[in-house]
Amino acid sequence: xxxxxxxxxxxxxxxxxxxxxxxxxxxxxxxxxxxxxxxxxxxxxxxxxxxxxxxxxxxxxxxxxxxxxxxxxxxxxxxxxxxxxxxxxxxxxxxxxxxxxxxxxxxxxxxxxxxxxxxxxxxxxxxxxxxxxxxxxxxxxxxxxxxxxxxxxxxxxxxxxxxxxxxxxxxxxxxxxxxxxxxxxxxxxxxxxxxxxxxxxxxxxxxxxxxxxxxxxxxxxxxxxxxxxxxxxxxxxxxxxxxxxxxxxxxxxxxxxxxxxxxxxxxxxxxxxxxxxxxxxxxxxxxxxxxxxxxxxxxxxxxxxxxxxxxxxxxxxxxxxxxxxxxxxxxxxxxxxxxxxxxxxxxxxxxxxxxxxxxxxxxxxxxxxxxxxxxxxxxxxxxxxxxxxxxxxxxxxxxxxxxxxxxxxxxxxxxxxxxxxxxxxxxxxxxxxxxxxxxxxxxxxxxxxxxxxxxxxxxxxxxxxxxxxxxxxxxxxxxxxxxxxxxxxxxxxxxxxxxxxxxxxxxxxxxxxxxxxxxxxxxxxxxxxxxxxxxxxxxxxxxxxxxxxxxxxxxxxxxxxxxxxxxxxxxxxxxxxxxxxxxxxxxxxxxxxxx
Amino acid sequence: xxxxxxxxxxxxxxxxxxxxxxxxxxxxxxxxxxxxxxxxxxxxxxxxxxxxxxxxxxxxxxxxxxxxxxxxxxxxxxxxxxxxxxxxxxxxxxxxxxxxxxxxxxxxxxxxxxx
Numbered sequence: 015x016x017x018x019x020x021x022x023x024x025x026x027x028x029x030x031x032x033x034x035x036x037x038x039x040x041x042x043x044x045x046x047x048x049x050x051x052x053x054x055x056x057x058x059x060x061x062x063x064x065x066x067x068x069x070x071x072x073x074x075x076x077x078x079x080x081x082x083x084x085x086x087x088x089x090x091x092x093x094x095x096x097x098x099x100x101x102x103x104x105x106x107x108x109x110x111x112x113x114x115x116x117x118x119x120x121x122x123x124x125x126x127x128x129x130x131x132x133x134x135x136x137x138x139x140x141x142x143x144x145x146x147x148x149x150x151x152x153x154x155x156x157x158x159x160x161x162x163x164x165x166x167x168x169x170x171x172x173x174x175x176x177x178x179x180x181x182x183x184x185x186x187x188x189x190x191x192x193x194x195x196x197x198x199x200x201x202x203x204x205x206x207x208x209x210x211x212x213x214x215x216x217x218x219x220x221x222x223x224x225x226x227x228x229x230x231x232x233x234x235x236x237x238x239x240x241x242x243x244x245x246x247x248x249x250x251x252x253x254x255x256x257x258x259x260x261x262x263x264x265x266x267x268x269x270x271x272x273x274x275x276x277x278x279x280x281x282x283x284x285x286x287x288x289x290x291x292x293x294x295x296x297x298x299x300x301x302x303x304x305x306x307x308x309x310x311x312x313x314x315x316x317x318x319x320x321x322x323x324x325x326x327x328x329x330x331x332x333x334x335x336x337x338x339x340x341x342x343x344x345x346x347x348x349x350x351x352x353x354x355x356x357x358x359x360x361x362x363x364x365x366x367x368x369x370x371x372x373x374x375x376x377x378x379x380x381x382x383x384x385x386x387x388x389x390x391x392x393x394x395x396x397x398x399x400x401x402x403x404x405x406x407x408x409x410x411x412x413x414x415x416x417x418x419x420x421x422x423x424x425x426x427x428x429x430x431x432x433x434x435x436x437x438x439x440x441x442x443x444x445x446x447x448x449x450x451x452x453x454x455x456x457x458x459x460x461x462x463x464x465x466x467x468x469x470x471x472x473x474x475x476x477x478x479x480x481x482x483x484x485x486x487x488x489x490x491x492x493x494x495x496x497x498x499x500x501x502x503x504x505x506x507x508x509x510x511x512x513x514x515x516x517x518x519x520x521x522x523x524x525x526x527x528x529x530x531x532x533x534x535x536x537x538x539x540x541x542x543x544x545x546x547x548x549x550x551x552x553x554x555x556x557x558x559x560x561x562x563x564x565x566x567x568x569x570x571x572x573x574x575x576x577x578x579x580x581x582x583x584x585x586x587x588x589x590x591x592x593x594x595x596x597x598x599x600x601x602x603x604x605x606x607x608x609x
Numbered sequence: 610x611x612x613x614x615x616x617x618x619x620x621x622x623x624x625x626x627x628x629x630x631x632x633x634x635x636x637x638x639x640x641x642x643x644x645x646x647x648x649x650x651x652x653x654x655x656x657x658x659x660x661x662x663x664x665x666x667x668x669x670x671x672x673x674x675x676x677x678x679x680x681x682x683x684x685x686x687x688x689x690x691x692x693x694x695x696x697x698x699x700x701x702x703x704x705x706x707x708x709x710x711x712x713x714x715x716x717x718x719x720x721x722x723x724x
Contacts, residue, residue: 093654096661096685103686132690141692144654148686 016236016245016252018228022197024242025208026545027596028217028267029260030195031253034233034246035173036226037180045156048117058111062118065158066104069151070095097151102129119159126152174235176225180207190214195237197244199225209293211239212545213300219244240596266592267548274305274548276555280533284559287539288551289345291519295333298340300544305551308344308402310467310541311519312337314390315353324386330393338400345402347467347541348394349446350387350419352376352408371481376409381418391426398438406444406467411451416462448472453501456508466509467541470520474498493522494578499531499569506535517541526553526593527582533557534566553590561589640708642701644719651694654685656723661685663718669705671715682715 050058077091097103103125110121126148133145172194179200195217198207211218217239229235229246236245236256240263245252278288289310290301301309317325317333338346354375367373380387394405407419423443430437445452445459448469452459460466474491475482477498482491492498502518509516517539522528524542529550532540536559542550565585572578586594648656664671664682671682675697680687682701693699699719703711 089655089658092662093658093685096658100661100684100686101681102684129686132686136690136692138651138692138694140650140653141689144686144689147654 015249017247018245020222020225020228020244020246022219022222022242022244024218024239025220026196026211026216026218026239027263028195028215028239029256029263030174030217030237030239031248031256031260032172032174032194032235032237034176034197034229034231034235036229036231037175037177045119045123047120050111050115050117052115055112055115058118059108061159062104062107062111062121065118065155066098068158069154070098072154073098094147094151097147098155103148103152119156122152122155122159174237176229178226180210195219195239197222197225197235197237199223209297212543213297215545263596266596270548270552271304273555274551276305276551278307278551278554280554280557280559280562282558282560284533284536286533286537286554287517288547288554289347289517289539289541290544290547291541292544295337297544298337301341301547304544304547306344306544306547307539309337309341309346310517310539312346312348314348314351318351318353324389327389327393327396330390331396334393334397334403335400338397338403342400342402345404347404347406347444348397349406349408349467350377350390350394351380354379371475377407377415377419378409381415384422387422388426391423392430395423395426395430395437395441396435398441399436401438403438404442404444404465406446406465408446408469409448409472410445410459411449412455413458413462416445416459420462446472447505448476450477450501453477453505456505457511460508460512460514463514465515465517466505468502468505468516468518468520470498470502470518470522473501473520477501492575493525493528494531494569494582495575496570496573496578499578502532503535503566503570506537510536515539524550526550526590527586529553530557530562530585530589531566531569531582533559534562534564534569549593549596553593556590561585638708639702639704640712641703642712642716644699644701644716646693646695646697646699646719647722649695651697652688652691654689656718657685657688659723660688660715660718663715664711667703667707667711667714669703669708669711671701671703671711674700674702 073091073095077088077095080088080091103122106125106128107118107122110116110124111118114121116124129148130145133142133148136142172192174195174197175193176197177199179198180196193214193216196207196211197218198220199222200220207218207220217237219237219239219242222244225244229244233246234248236248236252238244238256238259240259245256248256278286280286287307287310288305289308290297290304290306291311291313292298292301292309293313293316298309314330317330334348337348352375354370354373374382380390391405394403397403398405405423407416410416410419420443427437427439442464444463444465444467446469447453447456447459447466448471450473453473456466470493474480474493474495478490478492478495480487480491482488506516515538518532518537519541521542522532523540524546526549529540530553533554540550565581568581569578572581583594646652652660661683672679673682673688673691675691675693678691679702680691682688691699701712701715703709
């Protein structure tokens with residue numbers, strides 16, 4: 015048995031077996047205490063100074079590399095530089111080495127412990143917490159003393175990259191050919207780490223608790239990016255099993271890639287378009303490589319994050335124009351700004367909200383900041399001249415919001431006309447169906463728009479009242495809850511009655527266990543992360559509409575989640591045994607929680 | 610700008626009469642001034658870093674005294690442990706070469722809110 019098996023969220027499929035390498039390791043091993051012979055004191059002082067010098071040099075380099083738009087964060091690094099050279103830290107550590115004749119590690123730790131006592135005595139939480147800065151600085155110096163460089167450039171062979179979290183800056187600095195997989199302690203499913211790993215086609219597991227506690231540099235690990243586990247020190251049987259699984263997966267992956275450019279069509283000729291969800295222009299390459307039949311969801315938030323000023327119309331226009339031009343003639347659906355709740359935008363100075371998930375977000379935020387919305391609508395309209403652009407509004411709860419948004423859109427069109435700027439007057443306008451209220455009146459809303467896109471991630475949370483990031487209730491996040499299945503069916507039927515197109519862009523669209531049910535409803539399109547497209551296309555191309563309809567009928571008759579899950583699992587087992595083996599499913603997390 | 614336009618320093622220079630003046634014509638060995646913290650968040654990490662960095666430029670010894678605690682002005686960590694909030698009154702006490710320049714320069718930093 016492996017010494018420990020850690021669980022996390024799989025964000026990029028595949029298996030890798032290799033040695034762990036920690037980037038920016040914040041912790042360090044147990045600190046040794048040694049008494050030094052008098053003649054060793056001078057060299058020890060030099061060793062201590064060298065470790066401080068190394069980290070200072072690194073901090074200075076980081077500070078100088080900070081892009082202009084993040085310059086305000088530079089003062090944090092300045093503070094760390096001051097702490098590094100503080101007489102109470104480095105000065106005290108030197109003194110302990112000299113006077114007590116102890117090793118550098120112990121002397122530094124003693125200096126920190128003394129400071130900790132002083133800080134812990136403070137009442138003000140801000141000042142008390144500054145000991146964290148001291149800890150951070152001393153941890154980095156300790157790891158230099160321990161001979162760890164923490165620098166990816168020092169790596170010669172390919173490694174399993176481990177980190178507490180990877181920032182976009184880290185990912186940009188990584189030499190990708192040295193990394194066989196990525197594991198982080200932090201990170202949400204749409205994090206940069208996931209995008210990076212999927213783009214590189216290497217396995218990744220994120221959100222692994224106690225990663226640094228259980229894994230040390232250089233340990234052999236198995237990273238299972240299919241099911242989201244990390245095995246530390248695997249035994250021979252486990253190594254054999256995972257090596258075997260790795261080859262099988264690679265063979266399976268090669269086979270789905272061969273068919274990924276064929277259209278999404280069942281054996282009996284039913285067509286379902288398979289499109290991509292992306293948030294960065296750079297991901298377009300992955301969409302094309304994986305056979306995406308368009309972009310079903312372009313998340314527009316990225317251009318607004320991590321900067322000091324709002325993006326200008328020109329900036330957004332160029333981004334959208336590039337996107338549409340590269341994808342042309344395939345359709346590109348831009349979702350207007352869906353910020354708020356989880357995606358905080360410092361620029362707007364949002365008021366503090368007691369309940370952000372039910373607060374000023376998405377279309378509500380845009381209605382509150384009309385200038386911001388107007389700028390984005392104008393940029394989208396101008397890019398629509400390419401001829402393949404659609405727009406959709408997120409978090410619509412009723413008719414009034416649609417009409418308000420439409421009226422702003424028409425105003426923007428009139429302005430552009432006056433200025434002699436072009437736009438596509440036929441640009442389809444749709445809405446996200448992700449609130450239970452919108453689902454209930456889907457027939458009414460369908461008369462107002464050109465298409466629906468069902469956002470199941472939010473729809474499930476709002477329908478079931480579950481915050482899936484809350485670990486006490488996340489097991490109740492059930493994509494195949496009868497209420498959810500019926501809601502989706504209702505929206506699809508309402509759209510078809512009104513003669514408009516309906517697609518689905520939540521995680522359910524990339525779940526091989528859910529897709530046959532959606533097909534049974536005759537959904538027109540699904541939109542998913544680009545790397546999941548080949549596998550889902552293969553399911554579609556091996557399915558028949560008869561089977562999907564039969565499954566849907568049984569699922570609709572089922573009144574419990576556990577029965578539904580059993581039905582789905584049986585079907586997948588019979589029709590798609592590879593998928594059962596290689597994919598983790600959204601359904602897995604409800605195991606044992608359905609009693 | 611929220612300032613009231615006064616160019617004067619808020620503190621007063623206390624020339625220590627009690628310091629034993631040697632025969633030399635050297636500048637006074639000890640200088641002190643009372644200042645108050647104007648920054649909204651008090652003497653937090655950024656101003657503390659500026660204060661320590663600037664204090665380090667002077668050859669004299671510089672101490673900050675607050676509520677009876679006396680710390681080294683050249684140590685950001687010492688300054689942070691004062692936990693001095695907005696409106697606190699502190700004494701800057703310098704002794705040694707360039708003590709007067711140090712006190713005036715550092716007092717100006719408080720006045721300018723360390724900007």
